[in-house]
Every structure is written in structure tokens, then in C-alpha cells.
Amino acid sequence: MKARILGLICAAASTAALAAEPAVPYPAGYRDWHHVKSMVIEQGHPLFGSFGGIHHIYANAKALKGYRGKTFPDGSVIIFDLLEAVHEGNAVTEGARKVVGVMHKDSKRYKATGGWGFEGFGGGDPGNRVVGNNAASACFACHQPQKDQDYTFSRLRD
């Protein structure tokens, strides 16, 4: 009985620890934000396994200020919207959504990962969080060398 109670306490503590990691909000309305740039990642590319397809980067108004300056202000949100790339008839068209990747700037809440919260919504479903508490290893590890660009890869184009 004692062991079972201990187990329950541990499970509760573990849930509390998970809940303590501040969840990145789903970026409602992001399809109306500024379209920054796009890219197609094809078979053979080192990132094909994770990011194969056609992706579009979107930025909210605060993130646009960040792209134009040196750092991104708190509240900046950058979207990596990944769709299947359908190769057919010498054209590439857009297929189903694979994931909506989010970088959400909050320098206090996400201090451990460069001030950015990272999340991925599988299939674009707000209820399907594919990163969760793994932001440090699953996302920030690759973004960390980009410190000079406030941990972002994309740049604004005309």
C-alpha cells in the first residue's frame, strides 16, 4: 500500500513537473500573418526525415520587428508551416499539413532555450503537441548556433 501511494505521489509530482514547463500557445490566425519565405526540402537532404516537404515561414507583427532589428521582442511568434510536397507532372504542389512548428519569444518563461518556446502541432491539430518538454533537445540544440540571429534561421526578404 505504501509503495502504491509513493507511486501515485511520484506520478503526481512528475505530472506537476510537466505542467510547470510553460506550454507554447497554439498560434491562432497565423495564416493571416506576414509570409516571410518558403522552401522545399527534398529526399536526400539531411533534414528530409524531419522536415521533408514544402514549408512556409510566417511572422506576427512583433516578429517582423525582430527580423528588422537585432533581437526579437517578447511576444514575437514565428511559424514553420510544413506541408507535404507533391511531385507530379513537373510541378510541386502542396499536400496535407504535416506540422505547424512554433517559436514563441518570452525571455523569462523560456530562458533555458534562448528565450524561445518551441512547439510542433502534428497535422496542425492544436491538441497534438509533438515537442512538449523536449524543446531543448528536439529544437533548441539545432537553433543554438544561430545565436547571432537570436536563434532564428530565416531572414526577411522582399
Place this chain on the structure above:
Amino acid sequence: MKARILGLICAAASTAALAAEPAVPYPAGYRDWHHVKSMVIEQGHPLFGSFGGIHHIYANAKALKGYRGKTFPDGSVIIFDLLEAVHEGNAVTEGARKVVGVMHKDSKRYKATGGWGFEGFGGGDPGNRVVGNNAASACFACHQPQKDQDYTFSRLRD
């Protein structure tokens, strides 16, 4: 002398006729409009000569209403923003801008071409009009079979 004057009058009349064709305005600020969809047209595609590269479709607020309804209200503007597609390292990235294509709805001014004015701005330069008075043959001829979608090809996606 009489012939020379007549020639000048004819030239003036011809210029007046050209000017009478209502010019499609350059779509200032279109990069902040809603990003509708994207596509890559590759070598071997029947439209590669004219539209090879990666293109993005943008719509202003009125055009968004049009996509959601049956016809596009006057003032709707749809952009076909064509960039070079750079194939390298198993990826396709965006290169220089090739043309900014514009469809501008004004059912009275552009009655002869389905209520749409067509223009292309070479390299995205507002001063470099590549369609001019050739909208009927250079643009509308291909759009005409799309009458059921108010002469547009693109559809809105999530």
C-alpha cells in the same frame, strides 16, 4: 506638311487609345496580404517557359471574400508572385523575383476581359509593365475557361 500633321494626329490618337486602356495599379503592400498557396513549376511543365520557378498567390481582403463566395467583388486583387526556383543540395530555395502578376477586379473598366484587369510587373518593378494592352491574348485567353471560378485558377486552402 499635311501628311506630316496627319501622321502626328494619328500618333496622338493612337497614344490616346493606349492611354484609354485603364492601367492596372501596382499592388503596393501586397507582401502583407493573405498568402493563399504556393507551387513550383519545373522544367518540362507546359507553362515552364512563362511561369517556371516558385510562385506564391496573395489576396487582398476583398479577394478573400471572393474566394469564399462565388464571384469576386470589385476591388479584389490577386497576386501571382513568381521567383526563381534555385535547385541545390536536394532543396528548392527562392531566388530573384521574375514577375509580379496582378489580377484586379473592376467589372466596368475591364468588362472585355471578364471584369479583371491583368498586368505583370517585370522583376517586381512598378515601372516595367510586361502585359500592357495585351491582356486579352496574353492572360485572359488562358483564364477564360475558368469562368465557373470567376476566371481564377487558385482556390483557398487552410
